[in-house]
Amino acid sequence: MNLDPHYDVAIIGAGPSGATAARYAAEDASVLVIEKKKVIGVPVQCAGFLPKYDELAELMPDSDLPDTFRYPDSCVYAETKYQRFIAPTGDSKQFDVDANVLDRKRFDLYLAEKAVEAGADLCIGTRASAIDGMSIEISGMWGSRTIRADVIIGADGPSSLVARSAGLSTIEDDPMGVAHAVAYDMTGVTIDEDAVEMYFGRNFVPGGYAWIIPHGDCSANVGMGIRSAMCEPGVTFRDYLHRFINEHPIASGKLKGGEVTSFIAGIVPVGGARQKTCAGNVMIAGDAAGHLIATNGGGIPTAMVAGKIAGETAADAVNGRCAVEDYESRWKSEIGMQIGTSVYVRKLMDGMMRSDPMMTAVMNMISPAHMKAIQRGQLPDAVKRLLKGMQKRIG
Ligand SMILES: Cc1cc2nc3c(=O)[nH]c(=O)nc-3n(C[C@H](O)[C@H](O)[C@H](O)COP(=O)(O)OP(=O)(O)OC[C@H]3O[C@@H](n4cnc5c(N)ncnc54)[C@H](O)[C@@H]3O)c2cc1C
Numbered sequence: 001m002n003l004d005p006h007y008d009v010a011i012i013g014a015g016p017s018g019a020t021a022a023r024y025a026a027e028d029a030s031v032l033v034i035e036k037k038k039v040i041g042v043p044v045q046c047a048g049f050l051p052k053y054d055e056l057a058e059l060m061p062d063s064d065l066p067d068t069f070r071y072p073d074s075c076v077y078a079e080t081k082y083q084r085f086i087a088p089t090g091d092s093k094q095f096d097v098d099a100n101v102l103d104r105k106r107f108d109l110y111l112a113e114k115a116v117e118a119g120a121d122l123c124i125g126t127r128a129s130a131i132d133g134m135s136i137e138i139s140g141m142w143g144s145r146t147i148r149a150d151v152i153i154g155a156d157g158p159s160s161l162v163a164r165s166a167g168l169s170t171i172e173d174d175p176m177g178v179a180h181a182v183a184y185d186m187t188g189v190t191i192d193e194d195a196v197e198m199y200f201g202r203n204f205v206p207g208g209y210a211w212i213i214p215h216g217d218c219s220a221n222v223g224m225g226i227r228s229a230m231c232e233p234g235v236t237f238r239d240y241l242h243r244f245i246n247e248h249p250i251a252s253g254k255l256k257g258g259e260v261t262s263f264i265a266g267i268v269p270v271g272g273a274r275q276k277t278c279a280g281n282v283m284i285a286g287d288a289a290g291h292l293i294a295t296n297g298g299g300i301p302t303a304m305v306a307g308k309i310a311g312e313t314a315a316d317a318v319n320g321r322c323a324v325e326d327y328e329s330r331w332k333s334e335i336g337m338q339i340g341t342s343v344y345v346r347k348l349m350d351g352m353m354r355s356d357p358m359m360t361a362v363m364n365m366i367s368p369a370h371m372k373a374i375q376r377g378q379l380p381d382a383v384k385r386l387l388k389g390m391q392k393r394i395g
Contacts, residue, residue, distance in 0.1 A: 001123060001142045007032040008318040009311075010136055010149035011120075012128045012162050014040055014112050016300050017286025017307035018155030020066050022115035022122075024311030025153075029318050031120040032147060033112075034138055036127040041108030045266035047183055047213045047221040048077065048102035049196055050300050055098055059301060059376045063334040066308040068114055069301075075107040076100045078216035081194045085371060087363040088201035088356035090250055095368040097375075099196065101213055101221070102300075111304075128156070131165035134281060151314040151324060152282045155307060158267045160288035166279040176229065176350075177271015177290070179208055179297060182237045182263070183223020184245075189258040191220055198296075199251055200359055204244045206230035207353055208297075212251065222255060225268055225297045230353070237265070270294040272343035273336070276328070281317070283327045285310040291331070291339060293377045294346040302339060306331050338377030345379055348387040362390060 009025045011018045014035035022033045037043075051059060053069050078101045084094035116122050125141030136147045154162020158178075163170045171178055191197075191212055199210040207227030214220050224244060226237055245255045273290040277283060285291060286303030293302060309331045316322040352358045366374070370383050 001121075003032065003121065003123060003142070003145070003147065004030070005146075006148045007121075008149065009151045009153065009314040010034065010147060011153040011155055012136070013155035013157060013286075013288070014115070014122060014124070015108060015155060015157065015286065015303065016111060017288070017291070017303035017310075018153065019108065019111035019115045020068060020304045020307030021153050021155055021285060021311035021314070022120040023068060023111070023118045024066070024308050025314045026115060026118035026120040026311075028315035031115075032149070033115060033120055033122045034126050034128050034136070035122065035124045036140065038125040038141065040112045040124060041105040043264065044104045045264055046104045046300070047211065047223055048104050048107070049213050049298065050100050050102050052098040052100060056301050060305060060335055060338060063305050064308075066304050068111055068304065071107060071110050075102055075110055077103050078193065078214050080196050080214060082196070083372070083375065084192075084195045084197045085363060086197060086199045086250060087360040089360045091360065091364060093363065093368050093371060094195065095372040097196070097372065101215055128161060131162060150281060150318050153310045153314060154282065154284040154288045155286050155303075155310070156288050158269045158287045160284055162282060163274065163284045163288055166282040166284075168276055168279055168282075168284060169274050171267065171269050171271070171290070174271040176227070177269055179225045179227050179268040179270045180237055180265070181223060181225045181268050181297065182241050182265045183221050184241065184260045185215070185219065185262045185264075186222050186255065186258040186260055187219040189218055189220050189222070189255050191218070191254045197251075199244070199248065200353070200363070201356055202230070202353060202359075203356075204248055205240060206232070207350065210244045210248075210251070212254065223264070225270075268292065268297045268299070270297060270343070270346055273339050277331070278325055278327050281324050283310045283313065283324060285331075291335065293338060293375075294342040295349070295377065296375050302335050305335050309334065341379050342377035345374055345387070348391055351391050352387075358390060362386065
């Protein structure tokens with residue numbers, strides 16, 4: 001592959017954030033995307049739950065959504081209609097959410113194709129190994145070399161090299177903001193194919209929740225997001241996942257006897273957005289920047305919106321229409337409130353999750369409509385008062 005020694009914009013990472021950034025930056029700038037995976041989207045590190053376009057528009061009303069949220073049906077495993085919350089006692093509540101469950105391999109490939117169609121150069125199987133100012137050392141399938149860029153976008157996931165190299169804070173600086181997610185793809189399960197289920201309870205999933213996300217035809221992604229600080233000593237994440245599948249009073253009836261076809265694991269940054277997401281001519285977006293809804297660990301929508309804003313800002317900056325630092329206020333005006341509120345709620349919920357009776361009481365008192373709002377990174381006043389009151393009681 002013939003790479004130029006210099007690009008207007010270099011983007012590290014071709015996940016949802018980087019590919020979206022590239023698709024928009026390439027409309028008005030020369031763009032290189034560096035991706036260490038040899039096959040885009042593989043291995044998968046995501047359960048693929050993504051609300052449909054109209055739900056996303058309600059979730060992020062101030063956003064000009066990327067057009068790539070209108071993806072082909074071939075990227076979709078299954079459609080779901082509800083989100084159901086199951087309290088530690090087994091009581092459940094549900095609300096309507098029209099959503100797709102994505103095949104992330106196909107979805108990421110689709111996003112990368114859109115970036116290339118827009119004019120970006122994509123270099124797969126290649127790792128950015130060091131960044132010094134605006135010089136990037138890359139090595140991999142196409143050999144080793146140094147590329148220079150006027151603007152760099154770090155869309156390189158939670159353990160971002162770009163953030164670290166630019167002196168921006170990273171997930172390592174915020175241990176309580178780290179959740180670990182582990183999941184199996186399973187076949188032969190007996191589930192409600194219309195509902196995404198979220199289970200709470202400290203014995204099964206400390207400091208987080210477990211999920212069953214239908215993939216259609218009696219298959220599902222079954223996983224959990226856990227916070228290690230809240231785990232029992234000596235119990236691994238995989239132990240918790242097995243305990244959930246085999247022993248949970250409700251879930252085990254649906255899952256026991258199912259066959260595991262693959263295992264996925266990854267880090268989910270639930271500590272909120274980095275205080276600074278740009279330094280000089282470097283920006284970070286998506287998981288690299290903590291752009292994620294902390295109450296549910298959903299990061300695809302915010303990663304793509306932040307990627308679009310980073311790509312547009314990069315192209316505007318190299319064409320003299322704005323400063324790179326404008327990125328900060330641009331993404332905050334579109335998704336800052338949702339991300340910030342979700343972290344605030346997650347912190348309040350951390351206290352409740354230490355006690356199953358408390359968690360059950362809270363879930364019983366919150367209406368389905370308010371649960372949906374919380375999932376979207378909103379905090380209705382009534383819920384705020386309730387959580388604050390509960391927090392006082394547990395001290
Ligand atoms: C188990 C699990 C389940 C999840 N389920 C959901 C879900 O159902 N719905 C949802 O909305 N979110 C989910 N998430 C979160 C979601 O996957 C992320 O928020 C989303 O992928 C973030 O996109 P991104 O582009 O910022 O980062 P990523 O998707 O992580 O992409 C970063 C890319 O950068 C590349 N990269 C990293 N370092 C380098 C380097 N040095 N050089 C070159 N390339 C590099 C990586 O290979 C990767 O392709 C889940 C996460 C996990 C771990």
